[in-house]
Amino acid sequence: MQKLSLPLPAPDALAASLALQHLIIDEIHQHQGWIPFSRYMELALYAPDLGYYSGGATKLGKDGDFTTAPEMSPLFGATLANLAANIFTQTSAQVMEFGAGTGKLARDFLTECQFSGITIDRYFIVELSGELRARQEDLLQDFPQVTWLQEMPVSFSGLVIGNEVLDAMPVDLVMKTEQGWCELGVALADAGADGETGPRLLYRERACDPARLAQIPEAEELPQAYMTEVHAVATGFMHSLARMLKAGQTESGRGSAAILIDYGFPANEYYHPQRNEGTLMCHYRHHSHPDPFYLPGLQDITAHVDFTAMAKAALAGGLDLLSYTSQAAFLLESGIANLLARQSPEQVMAYLPQANALQKLVSPAEMGELFKVLVVGNGVDLPDGLLRHDRCHRL
Known part of the structure; x- marks a missing residue:
């Protein structure tokens, strides 16, 4: 792989990455020299105190590795709050956010609720990262409605929000070879190979469980050397989400809706023959590159979302498919332009x-078309405007 030219980390960050590499190498040794890529990605992102999301590095904003929609504008969270006001007429007045980042979306959402008189009883944040939770607690200290959870509860009724959550869930890698489909896991190059002075992480093929290919339409028609991702962890999350919302409806008699915003495609676009290198991408200090083995723990590793697989998992769990559309259509139909209009153009700054x-x-050239919005739920009808640009038929 081509050597990357990226900003050097601080000495303490480099030491943390080396510690995580040793942990990963030990795990590979414990499993006969090979681990699934999903396990590598899980350790790189979530290993206690060392993983990208569980360590202390700044992730978001101008000093981090990437910027999310809530970090760009308070209008994003405010728009979701105004949509929630409609949804709360059919559900409990509660929100559960997964992957809350700095807490910016929650703060903007709750600030809009105060401004517009939207009643909200509880705002739950499910957060695995101690460092991010500490930042959230500091930012949200003026909002007593906020409660933190370390895992998904058994039941819930209300609005679920997941902004850029599915893309951070570990994926497995598969490749089509002359012998058929194989799984790409993580192994070690021998010390001294390619001039390296110590063990080096690399991909290694292993026979693929045919069940892993169920997500890929017409897998046998794809060309040789085709590499892509499958999303067992994310589909498992969707099944768990469905169980939680169904249990919440049984207990409360009220429905729920889950809004999942991320970059991705329907299956027929995701697994297009020309997308032959998959969608796996890494983000390090606002640089994007394809090497997941570069400084593990200091960079984000993501894959685009297969929204067809997510929708199928929700339907299999008993939820309704309420909407699938672009972020642009979703935000505009939910009133984001009206919220901007509250600010006078004469106040230029x-x-x-x-x-x-x-x-x-x-903008279609920015986030408007790349990002999609999947809405699933039970016992809930969305406003008619949100259905005007629905693309569920593409799933």
Whole structure:
């Protein structure tokens, strides 16, 4: 693989990455020299105190590795709050957010609830990272409705929000070879190989369980050397989400909706023959590159979302498929332009940054088309405007 030219980490960050590499190498040794890529990705992102999301590195914003929609504009969270006001007429007045990052979305959501008189009883945040939870607690200290959870509860009724959550869930890698499909796991190169002075992480093939290919339409028609991802962890999350919402409806008699916002495609686009290197991507200090073995623990590792697989998992769990559309259509139909209009254009210093952020959120050339919104639920009807640009038929 081509050597990367990226900013050097601070000495303490490099030491943490080396400690995580040793942990990963030990795990490989304990499993006969090979682990699934999903296990490697899990350790790289979530190993206690060392993984990307569980360590102390700054992840979000101008000083981090990437920027999310809530970090760009308070209009994003405010728009979700105004949509929630409609949904709360059919559900309990509760929110559960997964992957809350810095807490910015929650703060903007709750601030809009205060401003617009939207009643909200509880705002749950399911957070695995101690470092992120500490940042969230500091940012949200003025909102007593917020409660933190370390795992998904058994039952819930209300609105679930997951912004850029599914893309951070570990994926497995598969490749089509002359002998058929194989799974790409993580192994070690011998010390001294390719001039290396110590063990080096690399991909290694292993026979593939045919069940892993169920997500890929017409897998046998794809060309040789085709590499892609399958999403067992994310589909498992969707099954668990469905169980939680179904149990919440049984207990409360009220419905729920889950809004999942991420970058991705329907299956027929995701597994297109020309997308032959998959979608796996890494983010390090606002640089994007394809090497997941570079400084584990210091970079984000993501894959695009197969929204067809997510929708099928929700349906299999007994939920309804309520909407699938672009982020642009979702935000515009949910009233984001009306929220911007509350700010006078004559107040240029306040108006222009928000207008520019809105443009990035909805422009087809920016986030508006790349990001999609999947809404699933039970016992809930969405406003008619949200159905105007529905793309469920593409799933």
